[in-house]
Amino acid sequence: MTATLDGAAQSTEISLAQAVNRALRDAMTADEKVVVFGEDVGVLGGVFRVTDGLTRDFGEQRCFDTPLAEAGIMGTAIGMAMYGFRPVVEMQFDAFSYPAFEQIASHLAKMRNRTRGALPLPVVVRVPYGGGIGGVEHHSDSSEGYFVATPGLHVVTPATVSDAYTLLRAAIESDDPVIFMEPKRLYWSKDQLDTVGPAIGQAAVRRQGTDATLIAYGPTVQTALEAAEAAAAEGYDLEVVDLRSIVPFDDATVTASVRKTGRAVVIHEAAGFGGTGAEIAARVSERCFHWLEAPVRRVTGFDIPYPPPKLERHHLPSVDRILDAVASLQWEDR
Amino acid sequence: MTATLDGAAQSTEISLAQAVNRALRDAMTADEKVVVFGEDVGVLGGVFRVTDGLTRDFGEQRCFDTPLAEAGIMGTAIGMAMYGFRPVVEMQFDAFSYPAFEQIASHLAKMRNRTRGALPLPVVVRVPYGGGIGGVEHHSDSSEGYFVATPGLHVVTPATVSDAYTLLRAAIESDDPVIFMEPKRLYWSKDQLDTVGPAIGQAAVRRQGTDATLIAYGPTVQTALEAAEAAAAEGYDLEVVDLRSIVPFDDATVTASVRKTGRAVVIHEAAGFGGTGAEIAARVSERCFHWLEAPVRRVTGFDIPYPPPKLERHHLPSVDRILDAVASLQWEDR
Amino acid sequence: MTVLATPDKTGSGFPLGFDAILDPSPLQYLDEHGALSGALRDDAPELDPKELLATWRAMVIGRRFDVQATTMVRQGRLAVYPSSYGQEACEIGAILALRPTDWFFPTYRDCVSMVTRGIDAVETLTLLRGDWHCGYDPQRWRTAPQCTPLATQAPHAAGLALAAKLAGDDTVALAFCGDGGTSEGDFHEALNFAAVYQAPVIFFVQNNQYAISVPLAKQTRAAALAHKAVGYGMAGVRVDGNDVIAVRRAVAEAAERARRGEGPTLIEAVTYRMQAHTNADDASRYREESEVDYWKVRDPLARLETYLKAAGLLTDDVVAEANQVAEELANDMRARLGEEPEVDHRDLFAHVYAEPTPQLLEQAAALQAELDAESEGAR
């Protein structure tokens, strides 16, 4: 089987979209029960070309287009999983997973529990999410919070090319449903691919630091790292934690980091109110109470519908806004 | 117009379900643009009899049954609101609002914004929610968190008979969409009806106290008050705040209370992880940082699908569990 | 190359053809008097006495189960019970037409069909009894957990059928659905997927005329629910849902079509919900007794019985044996549903994920500590 990417040796750089494609290929090669379907994922290879060549190389039976109906896609995936398949479905854009919400919340998340484990659902739901690509309305939502608040689902999101590969392979191998949030803004970012990485549930410390901890995931990890660089110039030594997996949540790594630094800033694109950052800030505040030198700050999107391209720069967490938050961490008490 | 409840003078006690019914009647009488529809809300009067007699007294044109399709109900309400009506729709049970999720998240919450105010949507979505009624699966969800995290929606929930009336009247008069969460477990609880009350966005201090603040809403307010009574016996003087409205959130009242008491416990039935309590705990921890004697505790449902009747008592916030949380608020520092 | 699809008006080349689908007179073999009404269809089936008696026996047992469940919900032994009294021709005819290897997707209404499949009566009632899981092993019985969110099981059936087709198995999936359920978007998406993929699935709509209080006339303007098949390019059949012979035949034919690779079938079975929606419902608020009477005389069990008696097939010992088995079932239900089901609080956390998350482990430990403390206190 000659896959587009077989040419790409480990050493050369590939994009995050290519890493996802590679993970799908390797999983489909490793297990014939893995099938990929969704809107335009076949001949077209997906609107982001993430499934490029899969139909050509694995055939219509392994990667196919569906009618235009997200609940139908999700329900079909659930039925196929009940019969022993491992479907990987694509929601074309974040906001277009909403029609499938009932199938996700009432069935995908609950089937194992309702059947005492007799009907596990090894389904991976790929959701390109987030903004920063100048998308028109409904094309830049960050919907992770809805899934994070739904017990029975795993919610993971890569921030690096290698995590895109390793987390997706792990998600496909998981016997539980996994919502795989793909930061679409990073699809074209390139890096070398490392095909081994930590398991689902483990956060990664992307940068060691002693003064404060920046907690981010997916698209904002890069911003956090840039902010840490800039802060270094201003004399702050910041640690950056990339959650990688929101459910399960890596309390050990996050708590250890904040107890060490005594300060924390939580960063994500989704609206702040009721967002995932609220959970992170709440548990950090509770678990690190006696270690905290300052309140945990959140740098998030505003509590508004995702804004249009011309205004999204105001909405997205920026290096400046992160630095402002860091500056507000009551250093005077030092 | 002889309404079932016209007999009930202000002084006599009525149930929370009857208060909702009364609010609907009075709103329909006050404004002919108010229409009520949903599954079984007509001749049957709703599975909880909340719309009892409305079709009889106002006619099929003002209160009517719909086909069995929640997205259709929500979309129809949106279209009617675009034409100047003020629809009040019922989602028969919490989990059955999920099929309408796309209409709620992508249209109901956004239409005003997408049209610079030209198409406001004065729609009220009534959602009976919560457990404690021995319901079979899918009949006891607490779905408020999904709406709270969706900018453009107001989310309110009454804990008393009078609030059920006043908040619903206010919701129907609001030019914005309001998700009106009805604690179904309290439908049958009776009290005297006071038809005037604070506006949407204002929390109510249900019990004055000095030692710690219990923050609750909807079905858990009663539990919080009972816990406060029990705590008093143990020498703790607890304040109880009933949020009434989650969006908008009454930071002033909540912050003032916690700054006064220095301790807080947040209570709700929904799963804790990523739940509304996370937002409350996060903002209280941030805004009251220097006043807090102990970490903010959360007493919530577990991170599991809502359990069956035989096990729900373990899941629901109980007086004992609230007391345990209060006891854990590091009184030794006193 | 895009050319406009151009079947002729009769839909020849279309599964079954438009005329058959659009014919509003339901397929019927036994009229309400229990007489063979082959008139309605010239191809009267050769009726195998053994099969007829087995069907009748299952209906006797199924009805007894339903009556007993209704009794026990009144006694508070079940949290809720949606009766299918009077719908036995559908509940039983459909199931008996399937192979054990076929998959079946029941709703909350379909306990009788599950018992007919062989699932233990108490296991069948686990959910309605207020336990936390479906009670039986779905894999063993090829039966999905009873579905409550309406029509959401339909896409699962389509997906499972597609999977079976891809796997090269001759498995067929059958999903039950109510008349009200046909209004849900998931019903539409499921039928469309099934047709596009020519999945071996049968969508069996029990049109019992009501969705709780909402009558069919407020649910759809279609002349018949079977007509919806036309819009998906699939076979559609309207059958007298109180005629078990017709139901069994219609499902068997649909299953054969599916196995032959000719895709899905939509079956509308015209029947009636004799009881209230559930024990919690009060049907007198929205329908006349006279309407119920109209359907009483169309009782599916009585109808078959009349025919079997006339045909001299219903011998005393056959009747005695069936009644005895039915009574034993009822006694068993009485005894076992009388006991409180055992529930274990640890199960709250055991099956949310393959491996509990660290967060769940913390929560399980906290609950255990609470309960231990309680029992301490108790001592």
Next chain:
Amino acid sequence: MTVLATPDKTGSGFPLGFDAILDPSPLQYLDEHGALSGALRDDAPELDPKELLATWRAMVIGRRFDVQATTMVRQGRLAVYPSSYGQEACEIGAILALRPTDWFFPTYRDCVSMVTRGIDAVETLTLLRGDWHCGYDPQRWRTAPQCTPLATQAPHAAGLALAAKLAGDDTVALAFCGDGGTSEGDFHEALNFAAVYQAPVIFFVQNNQYAISVPLAKQTRAAALAHKAVGYGMAGVRVDGNDVIAVRRAVAEAAERARRGEGPTLIEAVTYRMQAHTNADDASRYREESEVDYWKVRDPLARLETYLKAAGLLTDDVVAEANQVAEELANDMRARLGEEPEVDHRDLFAHVYAEPTPQLLEQAAALQAELDAESEGAR
């Protein structure tokens, strides 16, 4: 009293009757050579020359708009543009058949119909330009904001039509939808609600054969999308979507039916998406040029032109005037789309609610402070 609905097989008493709905040959007045093809329907309409010329003129202007928008998206003046080139018979025929008091629900594909309605070209393109709102006043133009989540506007149209009916107005609502959109649950629910309430609404499906890369054959197994009408008990019409006379006539008739209280109509207009899905799409990945060629000769504008020329109606000054207006529109677009649109960061918070929440006021203030600080720094 429940009695089984029993229309005859032809659906007499059923809107339009089954035969008309199931007839797969699309309603057509002008064949692809621009000749009157009354043959397909004996009732050829009396064609009003004034109306024909007005229609032609709108098509010339609409196409010029589309071509200009395509040019400007290439120049980066629009964020994205979904062209309706070749679908003008639908975009324009449908709109011209409506009254200004009727409501219209467009999708992202339907800019040309909005311009035809009279909405300023730049306002029409506001969203696609990357601004945050629909750009025009929906109340003034009785035009909902362009809808992107597929088929979600269909229930809005049904609801608005029901509202108009309850208000006693003779307003009709028309919702555009694509062939792909018909697969969504919302499409199903909208048609069912409309039929049950006999709402004065028209569901106009532009079957342009593709949903991005997915061809109709993978979208549905139905012989025709118009056939779906049968399942809802509503009128269904299949029309040649490249024949503007047929489209205008079909919509006018549906609107009359609706105003007469005879309920909704599903119209399938068979047409073709000549361009890629949007400028961002590469159609060569999934379709042959030869297929596009097949449709080129069926161009709706050329077809009408041929007829008008043959009929001697297309005088030079008529042509000149139309082309001049079209060019002026294009120049206006060039000029005004050339400028950066003004956006105000305060608008982020202004219209989320009637009154901003305390939380939004805090956030707006914080942003203002940041920007002030920036401009400080800038000085």
